[in-house]
Amino acid sequence: MSVFPPSLENLIDKFASLPGIGTKTAQRLAFYVLSLPDEDAKAFADAIVEAKGKMHFCHICQNLTDGEVCAVCANPRRDESIICVVTDPKDVIAIERTHEFDGRYHVLHGVISPMNHIGPDDIKIKELVDRIASGGVEEVIMATNPDTEGETTAKYISSLIRPFGVKVTRLAYGIPVGGNLEFADDATLLRALEGRMEI
Protein backbone atom coordinates (compact mmCIF):
# COMPACT_ATOMS: atom_id res chain seq x y z
CA MET A 1 0.00 0.00 0.00
CA SER A 2 2.68 2.43 -1.04
CA VAL A 3 1.47 5.98 -1.35
CA PHE A 4 4.43 7.06 -3.48
CA PRO A 5 4.65 6.74 -7.25
CA PRO A 6 7.05 3.91 -8.22
CA SER A 7 9.94 6.11 -9.36
CA LEU A 8 9.86 8.06 -6.09
CA GLU A 9 9.48 4.85 -4.08
CA ASN A 10 12.53 3.50 -5.89
CA LEU A 11 14.60 6.59 -5.05
CA ILE A 12 13.53 6.38 -1.40
CA ASP A 13 14.55 2.70 -1.35
CA LYS A 14 17.95 3.58 -2.75
CA PHE A 15 18.56 6.15 -0.03
CA ALA A 16 17.22 3.76 2.63
CA SER A 17 19.72 1.14 1.48
CA LEU A 18 22.61 3.41 2.55
CA PRO A 19 24.15 2.61 5.94
CA GLY A 20 22.60 4.55 8.82
CA ILE A 21 19.75 5.99 6.73
CA GLY A 22 16.25 5.01 7.93
CA THR A 23 13.00 5.22 5.98
CA LYS A 24 12.04 8.66 7.26
CA THR A 25 15.46 10.15 6.46
CA ALA A 26 15.40 8.41 3.07
CA GLN A 27 12.04 10.08 2.30
CA ARG A 28 13.48 13.44 3.36
CA LEU A 29 16.52 13.02 1.13
CA ALA A 30 14.46 11.81 -1.85
CA PHE A 31 12.10 14.77 -1.58
CA TYR A 32 15.09 17.07 -1.24
CA VAL A 33 16.63 15.67 -4.42
CA LEU A 34 13.30 16.16 -6.23
CA SER A 35 13.26 19.78 -5.07
CA LEU A 36 16.70 20.43 -6.59
CA PRO A 37 17.05 22.14 -9.98
CA ASP A 38 17.30 19.55 -12.78
CA GLU A 39 21.01 20.19 -13.33
CA ASP A 40 21.85 19.70 -9.65
CA ALA A 41 19.99 16.39 -9.48
CA LYS A 42 21.74 15.34 -12.68
CA ALA A 43 25.09 16.38 -11.18
CA PHE A 44 24.40 14.19 -8.15
CA ALA A 45 23.68 11.18 -10.35
CA ASP A 46 26.75 11.96 -12.48
CA ALA A 47 28.94 12.20 -9.37
CA ILE A 48 27.98 8.64 -8.42
CA VAL A 49 28.63 7.26 -11.90
CA GLU A 50 31.86 9.21 -12.32
CA ALA A 51 33.30 8.34 -8.91
CA LYS A 52 32.33 4.72 -9.38
CA GLY A 53 33.79 4.67 -12.88
CA LYS A 54 37.04 6.50 -12.16
CA MET A 55 37.94 5.18 -8.72
CA HIS A 56 40.01 2.03 -8.52
CA PHE A 57 42.62 0.54 -6.24
CA CYS A 58 46.16 1.96 -6.32
CA HIS A 59 48.17 -1.00 -7.67
CA ILE A 60 50.84 -0.45 -5.00
CA CYS A 61 48.96 0.17 -1.74
CA GLN A 62 45.38 -0.79 -2.75
CA ASN A 63 44.00 2.55 -1.55
CA LEU A 64 41.26 4.14 -3.64
CA THR A 65 42.54 6.50 -6.31
CA ASP A 66 41.51 7.91 -9.66
CA GLY A 67 45.09 8.15 -10.96
CA GLU A 68 47.74 5.61 -11.96
CA VAL A 69 48.85 5.27 -8.33
CA CYS A 70 47.49 7.05 -5.25
CA ALA A 71 48.79 10.43 -4.04
CA VAL A 72 50.80 8.87 -1.20
CA CYS A 73 52.50 6.26 -3.38
CA ALA A 74 53.18 8.91 -6.05
CA ASN A 75 54.92 11.16 -3.52
CA PRO A 76 58.70 10.49 -3.63
CA ARG A 77 59.18 12.14 -0.21
CA ARG A 78 57.12 9.47 1.54
CA ASP A 79 59.35 6.88 3.24
CA GLU A 80 59.11 3.59 1.35
CA SER A 81 60.67 1.62 4.19
CA ILE A 82 57.65 1.96 6.52
CA ILE A 83 54.25 0.57 5.61
CA CYS A 84 51.18 1.27 7.73
CA VAL A 85 48.60 -1.46 7.22
CA VAL A 86 44.98 -0.33 7.60
CA THR A 87 41.59 -1.96 7.16
CA ASP A 88 39.91 0.72 5.12
CA PRO A 89 40.59 3.80 2.93
CA LYS A 90 38.90 5.92 5.63
CA ASP A 91 41.63 4.84 8.05
CA VAL A 92 44.26 6.31 5.73
CA ILE A 93 42.46 9.65 5.98
CA ALA A 94 42.37 9.35 9.78
CA ILE A 95 46.12 8.72 10.03
CA GLU A 96 46.96 11.40 7.45
CA ARG A 97 45.16 13.89 9.69
CA THR A 98 47.83 13.43 12.39
CA HIS A 99 50.45 14.87 9.94
CA GLU A 100 52.97 12.65 11.73
CA PHE A 101 53.28 9.64 9.51
CA ASP A 102 55.51 10.00 6.45
CA GLY A 103 55.62 6.36 5.36
CA ARG A 104 53.41 4.47 2.93
CA TYR A 105 50.14 2.63 3.45
CA HIS A 106 48.62 -0.70 2.63
CA VAL A 107 44.84 -0.96 2.59
CA LEU A 108 43.47 -4.43 3.33
CA HIS A 109 39.84 -3.64 2.45
CA GLY A 110 38.53 -5.72 5.30
CA VAL A 111 39.66 -7.98 8.12
CA ILE A 112 39.77 -11.74 8.49
CA SER A 113 36.36 -12.67 9.85
CA PRO A 114 35.36 -16.33 9.91
CA MET A 115 31.89 -15.30 11.16
CA ASN A 116 31.34 -13.36 7.92
CA HIS A 117 33.14 -15.95 5.78
CA ILE A 118 36.02 -13.55 5.06
CA GLY A 119 39.30 -15.42 4.89
CA PRO A 120 42.89 -14.22 4.28
CA ASP A 121 42.42 -14.57 0.51
CA ASP A 122 39.42 -12.21 0.51
CA ILE A 123 41.40 -9.17 1.62
CA LYS A 124 44.59 -7.62 0.21
CA ILE A 125 47.11 -9.65 2.25
CA LYS A 126 48.83 -11.29 -0.71
CA GLU A 127 49.52 -7.86 -2.22
CA LEU A 128 51.14 -6.78 1.07
CA VAL A 129 53.34 -9.87 1.27
CA ASP A 130 54.40 -9.34 -2.36
CA ARG A 131 55.38 -5.74 -1.56
CA ILE A 132 57.48 -6.85 1.38
CA ALA A 133 59.01 -9.76 -0.56
CA SER A 134 60.21 -7.32 -3.22
CA GLY A 135 62.39 -5.69 -0.54
CA GLY A 136 63.12 -2.23 0.85
CA VAL A 137 60.61 -2.43 3.70
CA GLU A 138 62.02 -2.18 7.23
CA GLU A 139 58.92 -1.73 9.36
CA VAL A 140 55.28 -2.65 9.03
CA ILE A 141 52.87 -0.86 11.40
CA MET A 142 49.67 -2.84 11.92
CA ALA A 143 46.91 -0.24 12.27
CA THR A 144 43.89 -2.51 12.11
CA ASN A 145 41.05 -1.72 14.51
CA PRO A 146 41.75 -2.82 18.11
CA ASP A 147 38.96 -5.40 18.18
CA THR A 148 39.07 -9.19 17.92
CA GLU A 149 39.00 -9.37 14.15
CA GLY A 150 41.51 -6.54 13.74
CA GLU A 151 43.88 -8.17 16.26
CA THR A 152 43.54 -11.58 14.62
CA THR A 153 44.24 -10.09 11.21
CA ALA A 154 47.29 -8.23 12.57
CA LYS A 155 48.67 -11.38 14.21
CA TYR A 156 48.10 -13.45 11.07
CA ILE A 157 49.82 -10.89 8.86
CA SER A 158 52.74 -10.47 11.26
CA SER A 159 53.29 -14.24 11.21
CA LEU A 160 53.48 -14.07 7.41
CA ILE A 161 55.88 -11.16 7.13
CA ARG A 162 58.20 -11.66 10.12
CA PRO A 163 60.17 -14.32 8.12
CA PHE A 164 61.26 -11.49 5.79
CA GLY A 165 63.17 -9.93 8.71
CA VAL A 166 60.81 -6.97 8.83
CA LYS A 167 60.04 -5.24 12.13
CA VAL A 168 56.31 -5.54 12.80
CA THR A 169 54.69 -3.06 15.17
CA ARG A 170 51.14 -2.20 16.09
CA LEU A 171 49.52 1.08 17.14
CA ALA A 172 49.67 1.65 20.91
CA TYR A 173 46.50 1.14 22.90
CA GLY A 174 45.77 4.83 22.98
CA ILE A 175 42.78 3.83 20.89
CA PRO A 176 40.00 2.50 23.14
CA VAL A 177 39.75 -1.28 22.82
CA GLY A 178 36.65 -2.30 20.88
CA GLY A 179 36.58 1.12 19.24
CA ASN A 180 36.71 2.12 15.64
CA LEU A 181 39.80 3.73 14.10
CA GLU A 182 37.77 6.00 11.89
CA PHE A 183 36.22 7.83 14.84
CA ALA A 184 39.35 8.26 16.95
CA ASP A 185 40.26 11.91 17.55
CA ASP A 186 43.52 13.20 16.12
CA ALA A 187 45.31 13.47 19.49
CA THR A 188 44.51 9.88 20.41
CA LEU A 189 45.62 8.67 17.01
CA LEU A 190 48.83 10.68 17.30
CA ARG A 191 49.64 9.15 20.69
CA ALA A 192 48.82 5.72 19.36
CA LEU A 193 51.21 6.29 16.48
CA GLU A 194 54.05 7.52 18.76
CA GLY A 195 53.64 4.68 21.27
CA ARG A 196 53.61 1.86 18.74
CA MET A 197 55.24 -1.34 20.00
CA GLU A 198 56.80 -4.39 18.36
CA ILE A 199 54.45 -7.39 18.13
Place this chain on the structure above:
Amino acid sequence: MSVFPPSLENLIDKFASLPGIGTKTAQRLAFYVLSLPDEDAKAFADAIVEAKGKMHFCHICQNLTDGEVCAVCANPRRDESIICVVTDPKDVIAIERTHEFDGRYHVLHGVISPMNHIGPDDIKIKELVDRIASGGVEEVIMATNPDTEGETTAKYISSLIRPFGVKVTRLAYGIPVGGNLEFADDATLLRALEGRMEI
Protein backbone atom coordinates in the same frame (compact mmCIF):
# COMPACT_ATOMS: atom_id res chain seq x y z
CA MET B 1 44.70 19.94 1.27
CA SER B 2 42.13 17.40 0.27
CA VAL B 3 43.29 13.83 0.64
CA PHE B 4 40.60 12.45 -1.67
CA PRO B 5 40.83 12.22 -5.45
CA PRO B 6 38.60 14.86 -7.12
CA SER B 7 35.85 12.49 -8.25
CA LEU B 8 35.52 11.04 -4.74
CA GLU B 9 35.68 14.52 -3.20
CA ASN B 10 32.88 15.57 -5.55
CA LEU B 11 30.70 12.62 -4.52
CA ILE B 12 31.32 13.38 -0.83
CA ASP B 13 30.35 17.02 -1.46
CA LYS B 14 27.12 15.91 -3.10
CA PHE B 15 26.16 13.76 -0.14
CA ALA B 16 27.19 16.53 2.28
CA SER B 17 24.86 18.93 0.45
CA LEU B 18 21.86 16.82 1.49
CA PRO B 19 19.91 18.09 4.51
CA GLY B 20 21.09 16.61 7.82
CA ILE B 21 24.16 14.91 6.32
CA GLY B 22 27.49 16.10 7.77
CA THR B 23 30.95 15.64 6.29
CA LYS B 24 31.70 12.43 8.18
CA THR B 25 28.41 10.80 7.21
CA ALA B 26 28.89 12.01 3.62
CA GLN B 27 32.29 10.28 3.53
CA ARG B 28 30.71 7.11 4.89
CA LEU B 29 27.97 7.18 2.27
CA ALA B 30 30.38 7.93 -0.57
CA PHE B 31 32.68 5.06 0.43
CA TYR B 32 29.64 2.82 0.72
CA VAL B 33 28.52 3.71 -2.79
CA LEU B 34 32.03 2.99 -4.09
CA SER B 35 31.89 -0.41 -2.40
CA LEU B 36 28.68 -1.31 -4.23
CA PRO B 37 28.73 -3.50 -7.34
CA ASP B 38 28.84 -1.37 -10.51
CA GLU B 39 25.22 -2.10 -11.41
CA ASP B 40 23.94 -1.08 -7.96
CA ALA B 41 25.81 2.23 -8.06
CA LYS B 42 24.46 2.79 -11.57
CA ALA B 43 20.94 1.94 -10.36
CA PHE B 44 21.29 4.56 -7.62
CA ALA B 45 22.28 7.23 -10.13
CA ASP B 46 19.50 6.12 -12.48
CA ALA B 47 16.95 6.31 -9.66
CA ILE B 48 17.81 9.97 -9.14
CA VAL B 49 17.59 10.83 -12.83
CA GLU B 50 14.42 8.80 -13.35
CA ALA B 51 12.58 10.15 -10.30
CA LYS B 52 13.63 13.68 -11.18
CA GLY B 53 12.60 13.18 -14.81
CA LYS B 54 9.27 11.44 -14.22
CA MET B 55 7.97 13.23 -11.16
CA HIS B 56 5.91 16.34 -11.69
CA PHE B 57 3.03 18.12 -10.00
CA CYS B 58 -0.47 16.65 -10.30
CA HIS B 59 -2.28 19.34 -12.32
CA ILE B 60 -5.25 19.15 -9.95
CA CYS B 61 -3.79 19.03 -6.42
CA GLN B 62 -0.11 19.89 -7.11
CA ASN B 63 1.09 16.79 -5.27
CA LEU B 64 4.07 14.95 -6.74
CA THR B 65 3.11 12.20 -9.16
CA ASP B 66 4.54 10.34 -12.12
CA GLY B 67 1.17 9.86 -13.79
CA GLU B 68 -1.33 12.18 -15.48
CA VAL B 69 -2.89 13.03 -12.11
CA CYS B 70 -1.93 11.73 -8.65
CA ALA B 71 -3.38 8.56 -7.13
CA VAL B 72 -5.73 10.49 -4.83
CA CYS B 73 -7.14 12.73 -7.58
CA ALA B 74 -7.47 9.70 -9.89
CA ASN B 75 -9.54 7.82 -7.28
CA PRO B 76 -13.27 8.41 -7.97
CA ARG B 77 -14.17 7.27 -4.43
CA ARG B 78 -12.36 10.22 -2.85
CA ASP B 79 -14.76 13.00 -1.87
CA GLU B 80 -14.26 15.97 -4.18
CA SER B 81 -16.17 18.33 -1.89
CA ILE B 82 -13.47 18.36 0.82
CA ILE B 83 -9.96 19.64 0.15
CA CYS B 84 -7.21 19.31 2.72
CA VAL B 85 -4.55 21.98 2.15
CA VAL B 86 -1.01 20.98 3.16
CA THR B 87 2.42 22.56 2.91
CA ASP B 88 4.32 19.64 1.51
CA PRO B 89 3.91 16.26 -0.26
CA LYS B 90 5.23 14.59 2.93
CA ASP B 91 2.22 15.99 4.80
CA VAL B 92 -0.12 14.14 2.40
CA ILE B 93 1.63 10.90 3.39
CA ALA B 94 1.24 11.77 7.09
CA ILE B 95 -2.51 12.38 6.76
CA GLU B 96 -3.03 9.33 4.53
CA ARG B 97 -1.54 7.23 7.34
CA THR B 98 -4.56 8.05 9.55
CA HIS B 99 -6.85 6.22 7.05
CA GLU B 100 -9.58 8.65 8.15
CA PHE B 101 -9.58 11.30 5.48
CA ASP B 102 -11.38 10.45 2.25
CA GLY B 103 -11.34 13.87 0.60
CA ARG B 104 -8.83 15.42 -1.76
CA TYR B 105 -5.63 17.35 -1.13
CA HIS B 106 -4.01 20.53 -2.23
CA VAL B 107 -0.25 20.85 -1.82
CA LEU B 108 1.03 24.41 -1.45
CA HIS B 109 4.75 23.56 -1.74
CA GLY B 110 5.70 26.06 0.92
CA VAL B 111 4.23 28.69 3.20
CA ILE B 112 4.08 32.45 3.00
CA SER B 113 7.30 33.62 4.63
CA PRO B 114 8.29 37.29 4.27
CA MET B 115 11.58 36.51 6.08
CA ASN B 116 12.53 34.12 3.26
CA HIS B 117 11.03 36.34 0.56
CA ILE B 118 8.25 33.83 -0.15
CA GLY B 119 5.03 35.60 -1.02
CA PRO B 120 1.55 34.26 -1.89
CA ASP B 121 2.49 34.04 -5.57
CA ASP B 122 5.45 31.78 -4.85
CA ILE B 123 3.33 28.89 -3.57
CA LYS B 124 0.34 27.09 -5.13
CA ILE B 125 -2.40 29.36 -3.75
CA LYS B 126 -3.73 30.53 -7.12
CA GLU B 127 -4.25 26.90 -8.18
CA LEU B 128 -6.27 26.29 -5.00
CA VAL B 129 -8.45 29.35 -5.53
CA ASP B 130 -9.06 28.28 -9.16
CA ARG B 131 -10.15 24.81 -7.97
CA ILE B 132 -12.61 26.32 -5.52
CA ALA B 133 -13.86 28.88 -8.05
CA SER B 134 -14.72 26.04 -10.44
CA GLY B 135 -17.24 24.80 -7.87
CA GLY B 136 -18.15 21.58 -6.06
CA VAL B 137 -16.01 22.24 -2.96
CA GLU B 138 -17.87 22.49 0.36
CA GLU B 139 -15.07 22.42 2.90
CA VAL B 140 -11.41 23.31 2.91
CA ILE B 141 -9.34 21.93 5.80
CA MET B 142 -6.22 24.01 6.43
CA ALA B 143 -3.53 21.54 7.51
CA THR B 144 -0.50 23.80 7.40
CA ASN B 145 2.02 23.39 10.23
CA PRO B 146 0.85 25.01 13.50
CA ASP B 147 3.62 27.61 13.55
CA THR B 148 3.57 31.32 12.74
CA GLU B 149 4.13 30.95 9.01
CA GLY B 150 1.66 28.07 8.71
CA GLU B 151 -1.01 30.01 10.64
CA THR B 152 -0.42 33.15 8.57
CA THR B 153 -0.70 31.17 5.35
CA ALA B 154 -3.91 29.48 6.57
CA LYS B 155 -5.46 32.82 7.53
CA TYR B 156 -4.46 34.40 4.23
CA ILE B 157 -5.91 31.54 2.21
CA SER B 158 -9.13 31.43 4.24
CA SER B 159 -9.65 35.15 3.59
CA LEU B 160 -9.35 34.42 -0.14
CA ILE B 161 -11.71 31.46 -0.30
CA ARG B 162 -14.41 32.35 2.26
CA PRO B 163 -16.10 34.66 -0.36
CA PHE B 164 -16.89 31.51 -2.36
CA GLY B 165 -19.18 30.37 0.48
CA VAL B 166 -16.85 27.48 1.36
CA LYS B 167 -16.53 26.28 4.96
CA VAL B 168 -12.91 26.72 6.04
CA THR B 169 -11.61 24.65 8.94
CA ARG B 170 -8.22 23.96 10.42
CA LEU B 171 -6.78 20.91 12.14
CA ALA B 172 -7.40 20.90 15.92
CA TYR B 173 -4.51 21.72 18.19
CA GLY B 174 -3.84 18.09 18.89
CA ILE B 175 -0.59 18.78 17.08
CA PRO B 176 1.89 20.44 19.46
CA VAL B 177 2.17 24.16 18.67
CA GLY B 178 5.48 24.96 17.00
CA GLY B 179 5.76 21.33 15.91
CA ASN B 180 6.10 19.81 12.50
CA LEU B 181 3.23 17.95 10.83
CA GLU B 182 5.54 15.42 9.28
CA PHE B 183 6.68 14.08 12.64
CA ALA B 184 3.29 13.91 14.35
CA ASP B 185 2.30 10.39 15.36
CA ASP B 186 -0.78 8.86 13.71
CA ALA B 187 -3.00 9.04 16.82
CA THR B 188 -2.30 12.75 17.31
CA LEU B 189 -2.94 13.44 13.67
CA LEU B 190 -6.19 11.48 13.81
CA ARG B 191 -7.43 13.45 16.81
CA ALA B 192 -6.39 16.67 15.11
CA LEU B 193 -8.41 15.66 12.07
CA GLU B 194 -11.52 14.77 14.12
CA GLY B 195 -11.42 17.96 16.19
CA ARG B 196 -11.02 20.35 13.27
CA MET B 197 -12.75 23.69 13.83
CA GLU B 198 -14.06 26.46 11.57
CA ILE B 199 -11.69 29.42 11.23
